[in-house]
Amino acid sequence: MPQFYGTEVRSRLLLGTARYRSPAMLAEAVRRSGTDIVTVSLRRETAGGRQGGAFFDLIRELGVRVLPNTAGCHSVSEAVLTAKMAREVFATNWIKLEVIGHHDTLQPDVFGLVEAARILAGEGFEVFPYTTDDLVVAERLVAAGCKVLMPWCAPIGSAMGPQNLPALRAMRGEFPDVPLIVDAGIGRPSHAATVMELGYDAVLLNTAVAAAADPAAMAEAFAKAIEAGHMAHGAGMLEPRDMAVPSTPIIGKAVFS
Amino acid sequence: MTYIVNGEALESGATTLSDLLLALEYEGEWLATALNGELVHRQDRGACRLSEGDRIEILSPMQGG
Numbered sequence A: 001m002p003q004f005y006g007t008e009v010r011s012r013l014l015l016g017t018a019r020y021r022s023p024a025m026l027a028e029a030v031r032r033s034g035t036d037i038v039t040v041s042l043r044r045e046t047a048g049g050r051q052g053g054a055f056f057d058l059i060r061e062l063g064v065r066v067l068p069n070t071a072g073c074h075s076v077s078e079a080v081l082t083a084k085m086a087r088e089v090f091a092t093n094w095i096k097l098e099v100i101g102h103h104d105t106l107q108p109d110v111f112g113l114v115e116a117a118r119i120l121a122g123e124g125f126e127v128f129p130y131t132t133d134d135l136v137v138a139e140r141l142v143a144a145g146c147k148v149l150m151p152w153c154a155p156i157g158s159a160m161g162p163q164n165l166p167a168l169r170a171m172r173g174e175f176p177d178v179p180l181i182v183d184a185g186i187g188r189p190s191h192a193a194t195v196m197e198l199g200y201d202a203v204l205l206n207t208a209v210a211a212a213a214d215p216a217a218m219a220e221a222f223a224k225a226i227e228a229g230h231m232a233h234g235a236g237m238l239e240p241r242d243m244a245v246p247s248t249p250i251i252g253k254a255v256f257s
Numbered sequence B: 001m002t003y004i005v006n007g008e009a010l011e012s013g014a015t016t017l018s019d020l021l022l023a024l025e026y027e028g029e030w031l032a033t034a035l036n037g038e039l040v041h042r043q044d045r046g047a048c049r050l051s052e053g054d055r056i057e058i059l060s061p062m063q064g065g
Helices: A023-033 A050-062 A076-090 A110-122 A135-143 A165-174 A189-197 A215-235 B017-023
Strands: A013-016 A037-044 A065-068 A094-097 A126-131 A181-183 A202-205 B002-005 B008-011 B032-035 B038-040 B055-063
Touching: A013 A023, A013 A215, A023 A050, A023 A215, A037 A050, A037 A076, A050 B055, A065 A076, A065 A094, A076 A094, A076 A110, A076 B032, A076 B038, A076 B055, A094 A110, A110 A126, A110 A135, A126 A135, A135 A165, A189 A202, A189 A215, A202 A215, B017 B032, B017 B055
Parallel strands: A013 A037, A013 A202, A037 A065, A094 A126, A181 A202, B002 B055
Antiparallel strands: A037 B055, B002 B008, B032 B038, B032 B055
16 A cells, blocks of 8 residues: 555545535545545634534544645645644644646646745645646655655546546656655546556545535445556556457367368 | 734734634634734634734635545
8 A cells, every 4th residue: 555654545545525415425435435535625714613623523533534735725825824724723744735826727836836845845744736747847846845746637626537648657657656646637437547557556536526426336436446447557457459469269260161 | 903804804802812713702623823824823822912904814624625
């Protein structure tokens, strides 16, 4: 099983907690997924903070590790402050660092991301950066202190699946020893299996499970696809060929005419 | 005094951050607070004196992706 910042995890699936139709559906999806890491956020709340407290209790009851995010932050200073506030609440050095650069695509602002990652790593955070599939940016993130990389495979919530497999493959080849998690853009289990077949360490999902008609069943389907893709990568896959190759032996075939 | 709490102007007689939280009926160990863009640790809220126009953020855990 992969290790993130020295912590070995039980599952290659990381699950987001947003957009479920009820807390019970969220809880059931987390259980069926087998995940031990869920992402959470911090938001302003007017009702004295009780709603947040109820959510926090639910997460604690599930007995999973939390990966707080800086979702919605558009500047370095916002992301850094949100990370510090998250550490105060969730008592973890882990932070899923998002610095959003574009309103429509939610593409990361990779320049701000590298800067924020460097600041946070310097303050003892263990940064999980939500980034693009750009190799040079990935190198800068590693130089800034990131020991995990989380490239997107398509825009957040788009369900488009991997849009640039050669880039994801190149990133795996370039960083054989850095845990790589595909974060964002996965729509169906076959997408998750595809990136796992490339040798990725894990997949982070949210909408594809939360917005499914049956989130718990979808969570389990993803867990199976992720395990299958991982196992297939380890087993060594056949490369595609242009021509047919008979699978049944030719030698010894009867001749009837 | 007038403070900006979570982006909205608010009149309050509270002079420290912990008093403000009490006055606004925020409770719970899960809250995170910031004053003018800087984190204020839980244990420092009592000593954290507020001034006119201060910007205060009070955040709590929420669902996230």
